[in-house]
Amino acid sequence: MKTCFLYIAVVSIFIFNKGLNAQSFYTMDELKSMKMEAVDNNQYRLAKVIQDEIDKRNSSTYKLNKEA
Numbered sequence: 001m002k003t004c005f006l007y008i009a010v011v012s013i014f015i016f017n018k019g020l021n022a023q024s025f026y027t028m029d030e031l032k033s034m035k036m037e038a039v040d041n042n043q044y045r046l047a048k049v050i051q052d053e054i055d056k057r058n059s060s061t062y063k064l065n066k067e068a
Contacts, residue, residue, distance in 0.1 A: 028057065 026034070031054050038047040 026053075028054065031057075 031050055035047050035050040035054070038044070038050060
């Protein structure tokens, strides 16, 4: 039982980490385009999430982490 839990925990962490890294594959132009499309379709929550990602990438801490 302990081994099963450990296996599930490791796999979950791996999948979660890949999900976070997947966000970095979009360029700023693609993000801005996706945001405008979301606004045009009245998907304001999605637009807010995309805007948060844009703001995060524009911050100085993101640039420092990206270089490391």
